[in-house]
Amino acid sequence: MILVVGSVAFDAISTPFGKVDRCIGGSATYFSVAASFFSEVDVVAVVGEDFGEEETAVFKGRKINLDGLQRVSGQKTFFWSGEYGFDLNVAKTRDTQLNVFADFKPQLNDRQRKPDVLFLANIQPELQLDVLNQCERPRLVALDTMNLWINIAKDALTRVFREVDLIVINEAEVRQYTEEANLVKGARQILALGPKTLVVKRGEYGVMMITKDAVFAAPAYPLENVFDPTGAGDTFAGGFLGYLASRRDINDKEMRRAIVFGSVLASFTVEKFSLDRLREITLRDVQERYQDFRALTHFEDHEQ
Amino acid sequence: MILVVGSVAFDAISTPFGKVDRCIGGSATYFSVAASFFSEVDVVAVVGEDFGEEETAVFKGRKINLDGLQRVSGQKTFFWSGEYGFDLNVAKTRDTQLNVFADFKPQLNDRQRKPDVLFLANIQPELQLDVLNQCERPRLVALDTMNLWINIAKDALTRVFREVDLIVINEAEVRQYTEEANLVKGARQILALGPKTLVVKRGEYGVMMITKDAVFAAPAYPLENVFDPTGAGDTFAGGFLGYLASRRDINDKEMRRAIVFGSVLASFTVEKFSLDRLREITLRDVQERYQDFRALTHFEDHEQ
Numbered sequence: 001m002i003l004v005v006g007s008v009a010f011d012a013i014s015t016p017f018g019k020v021d022r023c024i025g026g027s028a029t030y031f032s033v034a035a036s037f038f039s040e041v042d043v044v045a046v047v048g049e050d051f052g053e054e055e056t057a058v059f060k061g062r063k064i065n066l067d068g069l070q071r072v073s074g075q076k077t078f079f080w081s082g083e084y085g086f087d088l089n090v091a092k093t094r095d096t097q098l099n100v101f102a103d104f105k106p107q108l109n110d111r112q113r114k115p116d117v118l119f120l121a122n123i124q125p126e127l128q129l130d131v132l133n134q135c136e137r138p139r140l141v142a143l144d145t146m147n148l149w150i151n152i153a154k155d156a157l158t159r160v161f162r163e164v165d166l167i168v169i170n171e172a173e174v175r176q177y178t179e180e181a182n183l184v185k186g187a188r189q190i191l192a193l194g195p196k197t198l199v200v201k202r203g204e205y206g207v208m209m210i211t212k213d214a215v216f217a218a219p220a221y222p223l224e225n226v227f228d229p230t231g232a233g234d235t236f237a238g239g240f241l242g243y244l245a246s247r248r249d250i251n252d253k254e255m256r257r258a259i260v261f262g263s264v265l266a267s268f269t270v271e272k273f274s275l276d277r278l279r280e281i282t283l284r285d286v287q288e289r290y291q292d293f294r295a296l297t298h299f300e301d302h303e304q
Numbered sequence: 305m306i307l308v309v310g311s312v313a314f315d316a317i318s319t320p321f322g323k324v325d326r327c328i329g330g331s332a333t334y335f336s337v338a339a340s341f342f343s344e345v346d347v348v349a350v351v352g353e354d355f356g357e358e359e360t361a362v363f364k365g366r367k368i369n370l371d372g373l374q375r376v377s378g379q380k381t382f383f384w385s386g387e388y389g390f391d392l393n394v395a396k397t398r399d400t401q402l403n404v405f406a407d408f409k410p411q412l413n414d415r416q417r418k419p420d421v422l423f424l425a426n427i428q429p430e431l432q433l434d435v436l437n438q439c440e441r442p443r444l445v446a447l448d449t450m451n452l453w454i455n456i457a458k459d460a461l462t463r464v465f466r467e468v469d470l471i472v473i474n475e476a477e478v479r480q481y482t483e484e485a486n487l488v489k490g491a492r493q494i495l496a497l498g499p500k501t502l503v504v505k506r507g508e509y510g511v512m513m514i515t516k517d518a519v520f521a522a523p524a525y526p527l528e529n530v531f532d533p534t535g536a537g538d539t540f541a542g543g544f545l546g547y548l549a550s551r552r553d554i555n556d557k558e559m560r561r562a563i564v565f566g567s568v569l570a571s572f573t574v575e576k577f578s579l580d581r582l583r584e585i586t587l588r589d590v591q592e593r594y595q596d597f598r599a600l601t602h603f604e605d606h607e608q
Contacts, residue, residue: 016485086485181320181390183508184528204487205509208526217600219521222512224488256603296521297601299560 001065002245003112003138004031005044005131006121006234007101008051008069012081013273015088015228023274024058025080027121027144030231033278034238034265035119036062037286039245041238042112044068044131048076048100058275068112072100088229088270089203108134117245119237120164122146125156132163140250142166144237150177161190166197168237174200184210199240199259201233207259214252218259221267221293228273232266235278239265239286264289305369306549307416307442308335309348309435310425310538311405312355312373316385317577319392319532327578328362329384331425331448334535337582338542338569339423340366341590343549345542346416348372348435352381352404362579372416376404392533392574393507412438421549423541424468426450429460436467444554446470448541454481465494470501472541478504488514501559503544505537511563518556522563525571525597532577536570539582543569543590568593 004027011025032041040063047055047069059066081095104127114136120128120143128143135141141164149157150173157177161167167190171183178186187198187210200208204226206219240262247254264286271277308331315329336345344367351359351373363370385399408431418440424432424447432447439445445468453461454477461481465471471494475487482490491502491514504512508530510523544566551558568590575581 088485181392182528182530184526188528202509205506206521206523208523210526215526215600216603217510217523217526218603219510219512219523222488222514222519222521224486224492226486253603260603294604296519297603299520299522299557299564300598300602 001040001042001115002035002117002119002241003042003044003068003108003115003135004028004035004119004121004238005106005127006031006119006123007078008043008045008047009078009080010050011230011274012079012095013228013230014083016084016086017227018273020273024055025230025274026078027123027234029058030234030269030275030278031119031121031238032064033058033062033275034235034262034269035242035245036064037239037265037283038242038261039063039117041065041242042068042115044106044108044112046070046072046100046104047078049073051077058279067109068106075100082230084229088226091230106131106134114138116140117241118142119241120144120160121234121237125149125153125160128160129156129163132160140165140241140244142168142237142241144168144233145173146170147173147176158193162194164195166199167195168199168201168233168240170233171200171202174198183208184215197255201236203229207236207263209255209259211252216252216256216259218256218263218293219297221263221289221296223267223271226270229270230273231269231275235269236262236266238262260290260293261286264293305344305346305419306339306421306423306545307346307348307372307412307419307439308332308339308423308425308542309410309431310335310423310427311382312347312349312351313382313384314354315534315578316383316399317532317534318387320388320390321531322577324577328359329534329578330382331427331538333362334538334573334579334582335423335425335542336368337362337366337579338539338566338573339546339549340368341543341569341587342546342565343367343421345369345546346372346419348410348412348416350374350376350382350404350408352379353377355381362583371413372410379404386534388533392530395534410435410438418442420444421545422446423545424448424464425538425541429453429457429464432464433460433467436464444469444545444548446472446541446545448472448537449477450474451477451480462497466498468499470503471499472503472505472537472544474537475504475506478502487512488519503563505540507533511540511567513559513563515556520556520560520563522560522567522597523601525567525593525600527571527575530574533574534577535573535579539573540566540570542566564594564597565590568597
């Protein structure tokens with residue numbers, strides 16, 4: 001079982017291709033739906049009274065346990081409003097309303113304290129540490145973060161970095177955190193803090209995974225219609241960790257496959273607003289695009 | 305034999321890691337040295353009186369024919385001065401002195417009119433067309449270009465695009481030429497003009513090759529020390545076309561291998577100023593890094 005702690009939210013999104021005033025979003029939402037293609041997921045998050053049956057339906061019919069989804073009456077769900085120009089790599093935040101998220105203090109139950117894999121989605125580092133400390137040591141602990149925490153909570157973030165096995169992070173954040181222009185050097189500085197693996201997200205350029213011994217690079221799946229990049233990173237993390245959680249051994253070969261499954265799922269997410277595309281695809285669609293990915297990247301079939 | 309028409313130049317380069325006031329540069333120089341690892345190359349270019357024995361040594365001991373390298377007495381060699389910040393993807397031009405290049409009108413001899421592969425490096429499109437028209441139809445004709453020609457000679461550039469088999473072009477130039485934000489869509493618009501293959505250079509993110517039927521993506525080789533990116537694109541083109549010229553069949557499989565050989569050679573070029581690194585490596589170094597590239601990108605060994 002994977003435990004994810006993060007946000008469940010309402011988003012307002014504007015892209016050059018359309019806009020939507022209120023749709024379901026949030027890191028834990030994208031993550032859990034993506035991960036549920038491969039593994040059972042427990043969501044720990046908080047919503048307001050405005051997040052009703054219709055919204056909760058996004059999790060239904062999947063291997064997603066919502067015991068950890070608190071609903072606070074009389075309050076509103078976390079809200080994010082963002083805008084993209086033609087350069088879909090960069091989101092401009094127009095508004096953030098924390099609402100119920102401002103006082104979010106997750107308390108794990110007995111089941112949730114024993115995850116196989118723990119994903120600390122992008123929330124303040126102190127909260128990530130708190131959740132991690134409530135768990136019996138999982139097989140794999142991963143986290144995501146953002147520029148905000150590097151700016152205002154770098155010490156706390158460094159403490160969490162030291163405690164996790166794997167970090168999912170944007171390329172620009174590696175440079176910001178390390179103040180090192182060279183990505184590989186920056187990644188090695190972060191690895192020196194303790195994590196075994198750094199998974200660097202590069203937007204439309206894909207993903208680079210860096211460990212002490214190896215580097216693996218996967219392009220993003222080339223799409224003719226990228227509609228809305230919101231949630232791509234969390235979907236990637238969900239597919240990546242969901243696949244890993246389903247494997248008996250977590251080794252270099254499985255990590256590479258997991259990177260590609262994560263990339264495949266993210267490539268579906270960006271084809272429509274919100275989780276609309278992710279909700280309509282099947283595992284078979286995912287497997288087919290996984291095979292396309294092989295054709296996209298391989299240049300020698302056999303060891304020479 | 306590959307024929308390349310392009311520039312042989314002196315460069316002044318400043319990067320965050322050092323500076324050099326005068327070193328050998330030019331598209332035809334990088335291209336021909338890289339291509340000569342795999343194939344015979346004829347260079348058609350022009351230099352001034354200041355390009356002497358010491359400079360010509362860069363071509364010596366390689367399969368490079370210099371019959372087409374004109375020397376104009378009393379004049380100076382083409383000069384480019386550029387500067388890079390920590391974002392090594394973007395060069396800032398400080399000075400360009402055309403010198404002998406201003407009146408360059410290549411006249412091919414009988415041997416040069418019958419190349420197996422023709423590479424029209426980045427020069428004005430009218431000149432590219434003129435050289436192409438002097439040749440008996442080669443097995444493969446490729447060109448490179450730059451933002452300047454899209455700005456001031458777009459019609460002429462379009463006429464050359466219609467005549468070639470393959471275009472090597474920067475990502476930003478695809479967007480500039482087509483006014484289309486989506487790279488795959490933009491590439492398809494250019495393919496619709498006639499070329500069978502578009503090879504899109506994405507700087508530190510590698511290369512994407514787009515044909516009617518397939519897309520292939522290769523990352524750049526991850527380096528901890530990128531010293532000077534000057535010449536990376538021309539080195540890539542040289543390795544790419546040099547390898548292809550050495551093959552009996554030019555098919556999808558060989559094109560993919562060629563992309564990787566080009567990327568490997570470019571990864572050496574950026575490790576030192578000018579052609580310093582390219583001059584000291586052997587074919588064995590190239591082959592070793594080619595194998596590293598496989599480890600960098602592959603995630604399934606066998607067809608499933």
